[in-house]
Amino acid sequence: MRRAIVLGASMAGLMAARVLSDHADEVLVIERDTSEESSKPRPGVPQGSQVHALLPSGHAQLDRWFPGFTAEAIAAGAMNPEPETIRNYVNGVLRPLPPRDSLGKSLVSTRPFLESLVRRRTLAIGNIRLIHGRADGIDFTGDRVSAVRYQPTDGPLTTEGADLVVDATGRSSRLSDWLGAAGRPQPTMRRMPIKLNYASALFKQDPKISDIGISIAQNHPGSGQPPRQGGVLAVEGDRWLVLVAGYADDRPTRDLEDFRKRCREDFPPAFGQIADHGELIGDVVTYHQADSRRRDYDQLERIPAGLIVAGDAVASFNPVYGQGMTSATLHASCLSAYLRSGPSLDEPARAYFDEVRVVVDAAWQVSTFADLELPHVDGPYPRGYRLVKWISGLVFQAAAGDPRVNVQFNRVTTMLDHPSALARPQTLLRALRWKLLASTP
Numbered sequence: 001m002r003r004a005i006v007l008g009a010s011m012a013g014l015m016a017a018r019v020l021s022d023h024a025d026e027v028l029v030i031e032r033d034t035s036e037e038s039s040k041p042r043p044g045v046p047q048g049s050q051v052h053a054l055l056p057s058g059h060a061q062l063d064r065w066f067p068g069f070t071a072e073a074i075a076a077g078a079m080n081p082e083p084e085t086i087r088n089y090v091n092g093v094l095r096p097l098p099p100r101d102s103l104g105k106s107l108v109s110t111r112p113f114l115e116s117l118v119r120r121r122t123l124a125i126g127n128i129r130l131i132h133g134r135a136d137g138i139d140f141t142g143d144r145v146s147a148v149r150y151q152p153t154d155g156p157l158t159t160e161g162a163d164l165v166v167d168a169t170g171r172s173s174r175l176s177d178w179l180g181a182a183g184r185p186q187p188t189m190r191r192m193p194i195k196l197n198y199a200s201a202l203f204k205q206d207p208k209i210s211d212i213g214i215s216i217a218q219n220h221p222g223s224g225q226p227p228r229q230g231g232v233l234a235v236e237g238d239r240w241l242v243l244v245a246g247y248a249d250d251r252p253t254r255d256l257e258d259f260r261k262r263c264r265e266d267f268p269p270a271f272g273q274i275a276d277h278g279e280l281i282g283d284v285v286t287y288h289q290a291d292s293r294r295r296d297y298d299q300l301e302r303i304p305a306g307l308i309v310a311g312d313a314v315a316s317f318n319p320v321y322g323q324g325m326t327s328a329t330l331h332a333s334c335l336s337a338y339l340r341s342g343p344s345l346d347e348p349a350r351a352y353f354d355e356v357r358v359v360v361d362a363a364w365q366v367s368t369f370a371d372l373e374l375p376h377v378d379g380p381y382p383r384g385y386r387l388v389k390w391i392s393g394l395v396f397q398a399a400a401g402d403p404r405v406n407v408q409f410n411r412v413t414t415m416l417d418h419p420s421a422l423a424r425p426q427t428l429l430r431a432l433r434w435k436l437l438a439s440t441p
């Protein structure tokens with residue numbers, strides 16, 4: 001194709017641009033945020049100050065599209081923690097970790113740092129060009145998208161023709177409104193109201209306080225109270241990024257004392273030691289996400305040709321499961337599979353949307369099925385909910401005692417395997433055997 005245009009230069013847009021550079025003479029990326037490339041949070045990605053974990057599946061995709069990415073990231077300061085410094089607690093009880101080679105390496109950093117590396121690698125490709133401006137709409141020729149309208153930062157409203165347009169403008173994407181305004185069918189938006197509240201703060205690392213590389217903790221107070229989540233990540237610049245999170249009316253504030261109290265009282269001792277004795281860098285930053293949401297473009301009777309949607313613009317999940325950036329990389333992989341199949345760009349990209357649905361369904365199942373357990377979430381309950389809940393509950397319990405079930409469970413939660421892998425006979429039988437033995441006195 002001659003020209004592809006990508007709207008949004010965050011994780012999904014940059015990954016899509018990387019894939020498109022193999023198939024188009026020219027790729028234009030239109031981004032409204034004019035921040036210079038930097039490893040500091042930027043206004044266009046307001047969640048950037050919060051803890052962002054890259055799951056192993058996303059990590060593998062970054063190495064696939066940008067050979068040598070891991071080595072470069074580590075050389076630039078990203079952490080690759082030793083297994084003995086990684087901990088996962090539920091109600092203060094340490095859960096066993098699967099062997100490292102079953103999941104691949106970990107790459108830990110702040111979100112802006114990771115995005116800046118992806119951006120640098122993407123924009124170094126000769127046929128990709130970044131334009132600063134706000135996308136304002138799309139134009140059609142017959143049944144296909146043929147151009148993008150945008151307001152450049154330093155010029156008049158412009159219309160640019162394209163053979164393919166990718167919407168990667170995030171969860172507040174206006175594409176559906178643009179389709180509606182043009183009299184085209186709009187996708188249904190499904191929402192689950194999770195009401196999640198985050199607060200994160202950076203501390204200077206100090207080996208006298210702790211050796212933590214990654215620590216994740218969930219605390220379930222029971223009796224109808226929502227759980228609290230915490231996380232400590234050792235990130236670039238010899239810092240710890242510490243997270244405390246609650247649901248519904250349980251809102252961590254920007255007050256340092258509130259932050260410290262939560263670290264001390266809700267999570268394992270290292271959280272409190274870091275928050276109480278570590279040197280704070282900057283402020284406590286809060287973030288609220290009202291819902292998980294997905295837009296079912298694949299269900300549209302008529303999708304315009306020449307249109308792709310990727311990343312949070314398709315689906316955005318409860319961030320505690322860390323699926324967003326990895327989903328964006330997998331959508332890029334779907335785009336690559338679609339383009340390599342030699343499609344006619346004058347036909348709707350159904351094959352792309354069908355593949356993306358598999359990725360979205362998998363992530364949606366893992367996060368929303370778990371979220372249906374939250375006391376303030378009362379649906380929507382999908383078909384087969386009880387059965388899937390029973391299977392995942394069984395596997396979750398057995399994972400604490402059976403190493404092979406543990407590997408399978410972790411491969412699903414890190415998006416290396418599809419959730420249906422939990423229902424494979426060999427996994428189910430091992431989990432059942434474990435339950436039987438565990439209940440025998």
Ligand SMILES: Cc1cc2nc3c(=O)[nH]c(=O)nc-3n(C[C@H](O)[C@H](O)[C@H](O)COP(=O)(O)OP(=O)(O)OC[C@H]3O[C@@H](n4cnc5c(N)ncnc54)[C@H](O)[C@@H]3O)c2cc1C
Pocket residue numbers: 007008009010011012013030031032033043044045047050051052053054055133134135136168169170171198287289310311312313316319320321322323324325326328
């Ligand atoms: C609190 C929180 C914690 C999270 N933690 C994790 C985690 O641990 N792991 C993980 O993988 N994911 C996490 N996520 C999710 C992750 O942030 C998103 O999934 C990811 O950023 C999606 O990337 P995206 O490119 O689709 O969208 P975004 O990152 O939202 O980027 C959209 C881009 O489009 C640009 N844009 C918007 N409108 C326009 C326009 N009209 N014209 C031009 N440009 C436009 C924006 O400036 C921005 O650059 C978290 C999210 C939140 C809220």
